[in-house]
Amino acid sequence: MSGALTPRAVFVTRETDYELLIARHATRGQARFFLERRDQRIEDVEARHDRFHAVLLRARASVPADWRQTLVRRSDLDRFQFASDDVIVPVGQDGLVANVAKYLDGQPVLGVNAAPDLYDGVLVSVAVEHLTRLLVASVNAAAEIEHRTMVQAMLDDGQRLTALNEIFVGHGSHQSARYRIETAEAAEDHSSSGLIVASGTGATGWARSIAESTHLAISLGREEQAVGFWVREPFPSIATATTLRAGKLTDMPLTVTSRMNEGGVIFADGIEQDRIAFDWGRTVHLSAADKTLNLVKGA
Numbered sequence: 001m002s003g004a005l006t007p008r009a010v011f012v013t014r015e016t017d018y019e020l021l022i023a024r025h026a027t028r029g030q031a032r033f034f035l036e037r038r039d040q041r042i043e044d045v046e047a048r049h050d051r052f053h054a055v056l057l058r059a060r061a062s063v064p065a066d067w068r069q070t071l072v073r074r075s076d077l078d079r080f081q082f083a084s085d086d087v088i089v090p091v092g093q094d095g096l097v098a099n100v101a102k103y104l105d106g107q108p109v110l111g112v113n114a115a116p117d118l119y120d121g122v123l124v125s126v127a128v129e130h131l132t133r134l135l136v137a138s139v140n141a142a143a144e145i146e147h148r149t150m151v152q153a154m155l156d157d158g159q160r161l162t163a164l165n166e167i168f169v170g171h172g173s174h175q176s177a178r179y180r181i182e183t184a185e186a187a188e189d190h191s192s193s194g195l196i197v198a199s200g201t202g203a204t205g206w207a208r209s210i211a212e213s214t215h216l217a218i219s220l221g222r223e224e225q226a227v228g229f230w231v232r233e234p235f236p237s238i239a240t241a242t243t244l245r246a247g248k249l250t251d252m253p254l255t256v257t258s259r260m261n262e263g264g265v266i267f268a269d270g271i272e273q274d275r276i277a278f279d280w281g282r283t284v285h286l287s288a289a290d291k292t293l294n295l296v297k298g299a
Contacts, residue, residue, distance in 0.1 A: 013092055
């Protein structure tokens, strides 16, 4: 630990559906009117909201009395300063772990599933009743940790983007993405719906749906220092080819050079608003990241 400071538990949450409804409609009455016109009940949304906050309250009460703690919303992650000795506690659903992963640098992550009957809990696997023990174990190097491989995009201007699941390279709209793709063995020009580079964690999500529809499965371990790439709907023409459709990247990165005059983008883990422009002539190298997500396993 740094100096004489005690560990800090950083709770990460996102707005509940109820909070988003109130933010949109200003009052509970207006939100209720909106839902009732669509044969939905605000009481159901409110009950899920109350249940979430009960779990969050219990989780925060699990922090050892001599620790520090704070809470950050998902929308504020890009402005929050994480310390090297923080312990990160996302409370919610699996996607919240992916949202915070890109901002971390080796801190242990204990994901708490706020609604086990609604969320799979692949990444939020810690039961709230075990949180105290696992918090202490995580700072004493006594917790069982998965070092999950992440994906990185390194641009030619020095910008870097990391993701737990996948990075998308393509056009920001439904237009075709045009680019040159290069592996260690081959290169060709493409016109496609873009491509994704996914980790072993991400291979169970978006990448899996692409792999199943194209019959181009790639074996990736969650802690394996490798990533896979999949091209979405490549189109053959006199100027474009479709040979490089999928592959596994270990020692050498995938290099992509934009041939899009405008609208080219790169974004991570489905967060489109956090995009990087990828217009004509820009180059990006995609590979396994040099950092991992250190995910504490639940009991």
